[in-house]
Amino acid sequence: MNATLEQIKQEILSGAEEIKSSKEAYEFRKKFLDGKSGKIGLLMREMKNIPPEQRADYGKGVNELKEWAMGIISELDAKMKAKELQERYEAEKIDISLPAQRSEQGNLHPITLIRNQLIDIFAGMGFEIFEGTEIETDYYNFTALNTPQDHPARDMQDTFYLSPEFLLRTQTSAGQIHVMENKKPPIKILSPGKVFRSDDDATHSPMFTQMEGLVVDKGITLCDLQGMLDVFVKKIYGENTKTRLRPSYFPFTEPSVEVDCSCFECGGKGCKLCKGTGWIEILGAGVVNNKVLENCGIDPNEYSGFAFGIGIERTAMLKYGINNIKLLFESDLRVLKQLND
């Protein structure tokens, strides 16, 4: 009996040295410890054939062997697994300095970026967004805006005509009239869109983008225009930016102003960007001309308003330092990829 146990013990000891993998360790475990077929398992099954008086000793001997074998084989198994894990890692050694693989993130066009920023600012002040049509009639683009056929202000803009009546809008102000015809005050709208003028050089493109704002309500004054512009300019160009109004002329506003903001490059000291003046022209604005209100059926004795128009390309070019407006319409990925804001 003891000889049998000793023989199995020796068999395990010598066999263990041959084990090279966790799979072999598993087979090895089965060979000795499987309840049905393992060598130690079979010894356990022999128990019933052992005379009762010897059973205690037999059982103790077999159990000791089993405990011992489990310890040896588990240790062996753990060692094999550790070895194999290490080998697996080794096999997967890589050059971490190789280039990254990444999915590209595109970005919005700079005009859309500026447009979204402006929409965010004005939406917070209660402005709705209204997008008019690019093709307009002479009436909505000029006549209703107090610019009748013979008006000198028509010379200010070189208009693309599609027929004697239809044209490409030269200003988003055309949308004002549609809104005022269809909506009673209070009106607060922001009207972004493409506009067209027959102009073509480094700072002028035949198509560009404007954002028109219009407020019509009771008691609106020039002071409200100044107040709103102050907020807008601080939000887009920074807390310390100042605004300056100076007289100008648009047929649809009276008084009309040109709005300058303190140069965001030099803070007003004078630099190349502001041509040494300390100020940068950013938009045109004014109190809505009563004739325009009347043209839309709004009583100027009851209501008043202000309007402003911002050139988006100019804002984008100033903000990102883009030197040629054409770059904005060429979809050159080398340009677009740079302008992620």
Add this chain to the structure above:
Amino acid sequence: MITPLSWLKEYVDIDVTPQELQDKLFSCGFEVEELYEVGKDISKVVVGEVLTCDAIPETHLHVCQVDCGEHGQFQICCGADNVAAGGKFPVALVGATVYATAKDHKTVEGVMTIGKGKLRGYESHGMLCSGVELGVSENMYPGAGYNGLLVLPEDAQVGADVKPMLGLDDWIFDIAITANRPDCQSILGIAREVAAVLEKELKMPDLSYTEVEAEIDGFTVTVDCPDLCPRYSAHYVTDVTIGESPLWMKRRLALVGIDAISNVVDITNYILKELGQPMHAFDLSTLEGNAIKVRRAENGEKITTLDEQELTLTDANMVICDGVKPVALAGVMGGLNSEIRETTSAVLFESAKFARDNIRRTSRALGKRSDSSARYEKGVDEYSTVMALERALHLIEELGCGKVGRTHADVNTGNSVQPREVKVSITKVNNCLGIVVPNEEIMRIMTNLALYPSIDGDILTISVPAYREDIVTYQDVAEEVIRMYGYEHVVPAFMPAAQVTIGGLNLEQKSELRLKNALCSIGAYEGIHYSFFSPSDLDLLRLPEDAPERKAIRIMNPISEELSLMRTTLAASMINAVVRNQKKGNMEGRIFEIGNVFLPYELPLTRYPDEKARLCVGIFGEKESFYTMKGIAEKVAETLQVSFTYEAMQNTFLHPYQTARVLCEGKEVGYFGKLAYDIADECDLRIPVYLMELDLKVLSAWYGKKPVFTPLPKFPEEQRDLALVVSKEITCGEIEAVMKDACKYITKISLFDIYEGEQVAADKKSMAFTVVFTPKDEAFTTESVDAFVKKILKQLNKNCGAELRS
């Protein structure tokens, strides 16, 4: 508006610096676009007296000793033929700046700095200057045009700066005039504003003259088209002696860029600048029939203008005729037949108001511009028309070049040239501005503007001169007040009286923004292209003659043929964008654009066209395929919360077998596919390109709705994998359609494997799908799902010949 400071000073005492005046003008609405000293490029040039002048042998040069007073005495070499001892000339000292001239001694080639030099062994410490080298013309200073040294007067003080005596210390203001202030298109107009802003008196030009007993017998003026010519004034001048104008007039004209011609012509040009009124002078001896007649031209009528060009006119043009023939193209240019010549002895002056629009159209249609037409295009007032004629007669006397006769005509439509009374409510003025301007300030401002104000209670009464056609309402008065009071008085407010509005993007606008962001997230960059394109783009797309895209709206006056049609598709601009990128070495990329197409209902337009937003996506690169583009389509659908189906289609610019029509709820919304190879070759595109165009206006019927929550299914979903063997022609879409048709519980079908090869027959393929069944009212049992599968397989077998793969 080019305005010399010296000329302004004729009418206003200006006691501020040019820079201060610039700021003042700026603050009251007149932006000085450029301010410069006439002699800005000239420095350190003084009066020198040549003490000795010795010829350098075998050259045309002289070596001179020149006394420059306080600056010292210098040896200077000089090549001019009029250098002589005892003469006084401008000396550019060492370090001076003057104009460099070409070999002809006339053409200015830039500015140079004078250094010490050595000519033929003689040292030269400076340069004796010609008029050209100092930028002074004959009209600015007599003798300055001579091709040699500019001779200074004998009494010039040696060593003194030459700039004041040559008029080079004058300043030029180039002032931007807004379209509402045509009255400021003149030196006097600017002077009025300067007087107002400096609170100085305005000195009016002298209009006095004395008539002599001379008349044109039976002279008549008739105006046949008073709508185009509301006022026509004429006056007779006799005993005319044509000659040169005096220096002061020639100099002023030179400063504003006009060449002196002869006294009578110079007077008309002088008045154009001084008062902003175009004038014309006819040689009276050439006028037949003792009459002037203003009328529309006849169609086909011809006139030869004084630049010797023959023009053919239409009835849209206006002509001035004598009793027989046209003698001037009204407002644009005089006729050659009646121009002032050296022999002219009697003159008829014309001062008229012509309709600005008529002159503008005539000038553009005939391609003929003049200072006169440019001025008329901006609008001339009748006040100046009347005044200008008087001023011309005064100048005739002042210059002593003729005698003012008695014959005078003034045909008008009854428009008053007297001031208008305008009454406005001060409260309304203040309410418009949002501040209270003190009454005394309003009075002061209105007085300075020569509006002769008075205030009675709330009513401000002003007397508006006829040249201020822009002042009519209280808003106009508010503008006058605030531009003079100062915009710095405006106090920022935030619509205290206004009602609260909600604002923000609507759902459709939000969806479009989300769509743009989603496309960015898959590596696409947003592009924006022109709304117009080229007829050749339609050819590039191989569109047949009757294709709807060819029915594009044409711009009547395009910048070029390339930008002459309104887009009917975004595809061409996208192809061009990809071409530009590949040319610049960008060999892969994704670009998208959301832009409008313009589809007319009829041409020419009689109503607004269908203007609708489309999404166009262009992708290119070796990694791109039909299926990556299909993935982008799916991304779009997912973002807009719609679902797309696809069917094979063909169009003229895409691959015949790699193009899909995109449908949303059975309605066509666009297409995508691979760019046709012949087009790619034509554009020299080396990398494959895929295009997609979706109609967002059609799609917007489904998207932009408020999100609605769908409760999660109560019962668990079941999933089965089905491997089918089908003939190679059968498409995935056909199988999916049959499956969906066979069982209403299918919520998702996804293909996970396709196999062609040894294990299936040569004309067959194996396709493996995962099918998801979602229960509705009760849970599925194994048997119920088995039954679905059985039915599906039966239908697949019937419709597609599909067998379950064993």
